[in-house]
Amino acid sequence: MSDQNFTKLRLPSYGTMNSKGEIVIPSGRNSQQHLSTTPQDLPFEERAAQHEGYISLPGFSDEDDDEEERDYNTLLNEYLISTPFILLALFSFIILLHTFSEVAVLYKWDIFLLGVTGWCAVFLIRKPLFFIFSKLISLKVSISSVLTLLFIGFIEEVVRMGWLYRFDDESEPFLIAYWLGLGWASAEAVYFIIQNFIELRWYKDDLVDGGRYSEEREELEEILGRPLTKVSAWWGVMWRFSWVMIHIGFSCWIAFSYTLIFPAAFIHGLLLVIWGYCLPVFGIPATSYGTLLVTMSVFLIGLALFKQIV
DSSP, X not given: OOGGGGGTSOOOOSSSOOOSOOOBXXXXXXXXXXXXXXXXXXXXXHHHHTSBTOOOOTTOXXXXXXXXXXXXXXXXXXXXXHHHHHHHHHHHHHHHHHHHOTTTTSOOHHHHHHHHHHHHHHHHTHHHHHHIIIXXXXXXXXXXXXXXXXXXXXXXXXXXXXXXXXXXXXXXXXXXXXXXXXXXXXXXXXXXXXXXHHHHHHHHHHHHSSOTTHHHHHHHHHHHSSOGGGSOTHHHHHHHHHHHHHHHHHHHHHHHOGGGHHHHHHHHHXXXXXXXXXXXXXXXXXXXXXXXXXXXXXXXXHHHHTTSOO
């Protein structure tokens, strides 16, 4: 995938963020298309080996965890059924708040909306940031992608700190941090749901118009390490649950002490790099469960800082 595609295409929905500049396609790639076995028919590891910038780590393989391929209608039904569970995951954290705080009945919808605007603001600067690294500074696409993801993690926590600083004198810092993180995660979840159905449409059009979105599908499969038809929609419920915890957790960290922005930004940026650049290397199951453990730890630490748990 060329770096020019970064500014034209969507950000993938897996994890939360991706710079979309992760792989450079060598010029000889098109010469392979006359073979009877197309690149899309090859295993991902063989296709990825044709790409400059793909790095394979020993001991990690997604082959053993490969899921059965689904047709379009089956996957569409999975998305339709799993989407309410994503919304339920968000709602469950509102219910959970009542077990922690005696003033949980005070719904902070203004703080919630502030969290939504915070996520949207960070989302809008991703492509300009990649442009700065790849065009103005003239770094390699692979380096620009990693730096973009790391900086996005840092900038997101800076924006979060700025929003929390605005309410520094409030009497309920935990409640403010919790609702800010919940709004942040809700905006991300809505984007995730919409993007899922957009990406799913690419596979439907393949059946009716001869592969109109073949390039988009190939780029998505390079990120995932497998076709979307081999990724269960139920993984998305776990991903959103994980990122709700991390947004609430980091909000609590920074609300407790502004110096905690540094570990928060480092962890956030590292997770973005793993999800946006290393997913084919580690595989979806290992990355998903590893992320769940990290985000749960971030969430519990955030609660412990405000003495909401023992």
